[in-house]
Amino acid sequence: MIEVEFNIRVDDAESLPDRLMDDYELAIMLEQTKAQITKQVQASLGELRCAEHDQPPRVIVSGAYSTESEQLELQYNIDTCCKRFLMEAVHALNRS
Numbered sequence: 137m138i139e140v141e142f143n144i145r146v147d148d149a150e151s152l153p154d155r156l157m158d159d160y161e162l163a164i165m166l167e168q169t170k171a172q173i174t175k176q177v178q179a180s181l182g183e184l185r186c187a188e189h190d191q192p193p194r195v196i197v198s199g200a201y202s203t204e205s206e207q208l209e210l211q212y213n214i215d216t217c218c219k220r221f222l223m224e225a226v227h228a229l230n231r232s
Contacts, residue, residue, distance in 0.1 A: 137183070138177055138193065138195060139192075139195070140170075140195045140197060141194070141195070142173075142196075143196065143198040143199075144166060144170075144198070144200065144201065144210075145199075147200050147201065147203065148203050157206075162203075177195050181193060181195070181225060184225060186216065186220075186221040188220070189221070191216070191221070193215065193216045194214070194216070195213070195214055195215075196212075196214075196215065197213075199211060212229070
């Protein structure tokens with residue numbers, strides 16, 4: 137099973153009284169987002185392993201949630217043992 141690592145920070149502008157979500161709701165939203173991303177990545181990459189090195193890809197999702205704009209921006213990074221396997225993993229992730 138492919139493991140997914142998350143590095144998501146919350147850019148907390150001064151506590152805005154009219155924020156859409158409080159801290160508890162924000163935490164739930166982020167956990168649900170992580171669960172959905174993990175499910176999608178695992179479905180896309182399955183048991184994918186490098187044919188030459190027998191290593192799985194490592195997926196790192198980084199991003200930031202801005203409480204001011206109430207936007208979540210994410211970036212996916214795939215670490216692999218070799219460039220050829222990187223291309224295979226990216227293709228598999230983009231297929232779904």
